[in-house]
Amino acid sequence: MIGSKKTDPFFASLLNIAKNVQEATHYADDFRIQTVADLKEISVKVKNYETAGDKLIHELIVMLNKSFMTPIEREDILQLAVRMDDILDGVDDFTANLEMFSLIEIDDSMRTFLGYIVKSTDEIVKAMELLAQKKLLKMHENSVLIKDYERKCDEVLRSSIKQLFLNEKDPIRIIQFKDIYEKLEEVADYCQNVATTIEAIIMRNA
Template sequence: MLFNRSKDRLFFKIMVDATTNIAEAVQLFRENVETLEEKEAYAERLKELEDKGDDYTHQLIRELNQTFVTPLDHEDILKLAYTLDDVIDGVEACAARFVYMQVDKTNSCLIKFGEILEKSARHLHDAFIALEKRDYELIRKISIEINLLENEGDRLMREGIMELFADPVDVVHLIKMKEIYEKLEDVTDAFEDVMDIMESVVMKYA
């Protein structure tokens, strides 16, 4: 299938723009967890980017409803739209938790999660650029990289929770951080979910 019609380019542009938005959100998240000193300001900015992500999702759905012939199957585009939305929703939700759970101090686990998410976001952006170019081999390589980062996130979550329970001086703090670690690992899962859909697309068109 040729991806050269103006409508085709529009679908890919919206998805690439959505990943650019995710990359910006994740960069802000990583900056936030370096100190958590301005967590309220970061949470507000991330909410704006999450709203922007919703707009991209709505744009894709609107274009799907108005277009009979699309560059990818309708169902695949819809799945990609929703899973991209899951990623930025998860990032925003974690930033919000720092505020309403009153988490004032960062730690090495949060900083490492920020680095994992930032790498994942860069790879995701590259994958959607590769999709329009039909560079399926690059998509497969990126999928492997994001899978490795998801595994790293899973390991980091387990180690972080283990450390919390090793010396549970403050039970309330333990409950807060356990939930945040688990939510952050969910975000790494969401990145992997997007790539699982991408790989299924590659199998159809490669």
């Protein structure tokens, strides 16, 4: 089913979804929170990315419903889109919880999580660019890197929670920070889900 050199509109749509997710994660990582007002600003901006992502997903679904032929299975296209959107929802949840807790202290663990998540979304964009070029086998390299970043996030979660219980005496702050760490690790899991979907697409179409 994959043949012509012209970029397929479905692959172009997936790439747009991936780029929106990438922009959102880069924004969250680059933003420097100093005041409670900053928490509102980052939360609103990420929510805008999430809303834009929902619009892109809707447009893709409309296109799927109208099309008789798709370059790969329509279920794979939709699953890939939805799993990328999960990342955006997770980042939105993370920033919303920062605002809810009025938590302006972004510690090293959070920065490390965000760094790996950003790298994962960079790899997702690269994979979608390869998909648009119909270079499916090369996407495997991106998938491997994403899974490695998720594994590193698992290690960060374990070490950060251990240090939290060792050093923090305030039970409220323990609950807040633990919740944030777990939400960030969940975003890394969503990135891994994208990698798993990519692998399935390669297996069925390459």
